[in-house]
Amino acid sequence: MTIAPNEPVLLRRDDGRVAILTLNRPKAMNALSGELIDALQAEFDRLAADRTIRCVIIEATGRAFSTGHDLREVAATRDYAVHHDLLTRCSAMMMSIKRLPQPVIAKVHAIATAAGCQLVAACDLAVASTEATFATSGINNGLFCGTPSVAVGRNVGSKRALDMLFTGQPIDAAAALRDGLVSRLAPPDRLDAETMAFARHIADQPPQQIASGKAMFHAHMAMGLEQAYAYATDFMAGALQREDAQAGIEAFTGKRPKPDWKGR
Structure with a gap:
């Protein structure tokens, strides 16, 4: 070049x-x-x-x-x-x-x-x-x-x-x-x-989950084990309430194709 x-x-x-x-x-x-x-x-x-x-x-x-x-x-x-x-x-x-x-x-x-x-x-x-x-x-x-x-x-x-x-x-x-x-x-x-x-x-993955998950991961890696589990528990409980998680879980339990994350 x-x-x-x-x-x-x-x-x-x-x-x-x-x-x-x-x-x-x-x-x-x-x-x-x-x-x-x-x-x-x-x-x-x-x-x-x-x-x-x-x-x-x-x-x-x-x-x-x-x-x-x-x-x-x-x-x-x-x-x-x-x-x-x-x-x-x-x-x-x-x-x-x-x-x-x-x-x-x-x-x-x-x-x-x-x-x-x-x-x-x-x-x-x-x-x-x-x-x-x-x-x-x-x-x-x-x-x-x-x-x-x-x-x-x-x-x-x-x-x-x-x-x-x-x-x-x-x-x-x-x-x-x-x-x-x-x-x-x-x-x-x-x-x-x-x-x-x-x-x-x-x-192609759900972007909000990727972005928030990345931030959560890097934050808990700097914590002690007990604090990290508490932090990650709060994170996952909140993540479960989001539209992308609800749509993905409903598709899995209903045996339907997973959502098209590209359009979300």
């Missing part, structure tokens, strides 16, 4: 009810520059208010999914305030993924390291090529991956995360699936098709 000189760092296209965001800094291995972070944040802000989109895919051009923060940009200054602002914006962007009503799928075709690995972990779901690799590699450059450790640790658990963080060594796609960093694998030549089929299947 030939990239024009002034090509945007982030592209968006919509395929029906699925929005596809493409990291578009291939020469920089899709490093998360301040410009790219801000562009992602702007798209997430737009998507948060867009009820026509029911699922989001994040993909990338070039030889890498993302190699993390743009170290050339970081090295341009030693100003703590500048670095803190960049990292604050990046953390806010990552948290926006959890707050979106739509499920977000990372489509990882190649290497994802440091904050690029964080971006995969921050997504609700991830489909990876069997050739993809993952690492929290900051330690190899003298820097512990602090902010990536937040999302990665919550995906894979403390011992596996610290193994990655202390060594900087990559893991392959099979290990990423085993450890919970990704949810599905696909052969490279099937990655596009299988990710889109996955997204379309989710987009």
Whole structure:
């Protein structure tokens, strides 16, 4: 793919009810520059208010999914305030993924390291090529991956995360699936098709249940077990009263075809 000189760092296209965001800094291995972070944040802000989109895919051009923060940009200054602002914006962007009503799928075709690995972990779901690799590699450059450790640790658990963080060594796609960093694998030549089929299947589910269920899930994962059960009980009792649940249950008990969620 030939990239024009002034090509945007982030592209968006919509395929029906699925929005596809493409990291578009291939020469920089899709490093998360301040410009790219801000562009992602702007798209997430737009998507948060867009009820026509029911699922989001994040993909990338070039030889890498993302190699993390743009170290050339970081090295341009030693100003703590500048670095803190960049990292604050990046953390806010990552948290926006959890707050979106739509499920977000990372489509990882190649290497994802440091904050690029964080971006995969921050997504609700991830489909990876069997050739993809993952690492929290900051330690190899003298820097512990602090902010990536937040999302990665919550995906894979403390011992596996610290193994990655202390060594900087990559893991392959099979290990990423085993450890919970990704949810599905696909052969490279099937990655596009299988990710889109996955997204379309989710987009066809009852949207209010998906949106509220996503918010409920991420909330209870931060709670203790007893509090989580109480919270989820209140959620389900309320969800049962909604029109989509009533219609689905009535179709099941009446042995009728399930409702067409696409039109709801």
